[in-house]
Amino acid sequence: MNWSTERLPLWPDSWRSDAALLRRARAGEKAASDQLIKRLLPQAHALAWRLxxxxxDSDDVVQEAFCRLWQHGGGFEGRAQLSTWFLGIVRNLCMDRFRRSRPQADETEMDALADxxxxxxxxxxxVAREGALHRALAQLPARQRAALMMWAWQEYDVAAIARELGIAENAAHQLLFRARARLRMLLSGESDDE
Known part of the structure; x- marks a missing residue:
């Protein structure tokens, strides 16, 4: 569907004037071409240079963008600012240039770049698992929680846990076994019958 900007008075005047100016420039009116270039060149060049x-390279991209504007400007329907449409052409040309010039990385290079x-x-x-872990730890009896904390976070062995709690090594081993089993049950969501 070809939209006529003259029939759409709800669009801003600047959009309609951009479309009219482009039509005049494409028809060969030098003043209109000069005005469009003066209006579009600074932003287009800045964008191309940044990209x-x-x-x-930015000069080449902008020159190609203007060529495309003159060749395919008839597709501009005036539903946005001409500068927005034109900067899209510039951006696409920059991305095309980047894709063509970029060497293809092999798999090891890609792995090195992976985050x-x-x-x-x-x-x-x-965070959700840690929250569930904290809630489950809070439900353990104090001695089981203490034995488990010494084993998991302080890296105590069974003998050190036994000395710290003042119990036999076999009792410390059993306490640690029951604490891990109960914690596993609490984290799995099984019922707590103890």
Whole structure:
């Protein structure tokens, strides 16, 4: 469907004037072409320079963008600012240039670039698991919780746990076994009948 900007008075005047100016420039009116170039060049060049990182490349991209504007400007329907549409052309040309010039990385290079940090979803799941762990630990009897904390977080062996709690090593071993079994049951959501 070809939209006529003259029939759509709800669009801003600047959008309609951009479309009219482009039509006049494409029809060969030099003043209209000069005005469009003056209006679009600074933003287009700045964007191309930021994306390519090179002045010469940005000049080439902007020149190609203007060629495309003159060739395919008939597709501009005036439903947005001409500068927005034109900067989209510039951005696409920069991305095309980047894709063509970028060497293809092999799998080992890609692995080296991979971010090993957890994703937001993984961090959320970790926090949720930690919350469940804290709630389950709070439900353990005090001696079981103490034995488990010494073993898991302070890296005590059974003998050190026994000395710390003032019990025999065999009793410390049994206490630690019951604490781990009960914690596993609480985290799995099974009923707590003890």
């Amino acid at each position: 390519t990182g090179h002045a010469a 090993d940090r957890p994703t937001p979803e993984q961090r959320w799941q970790t």
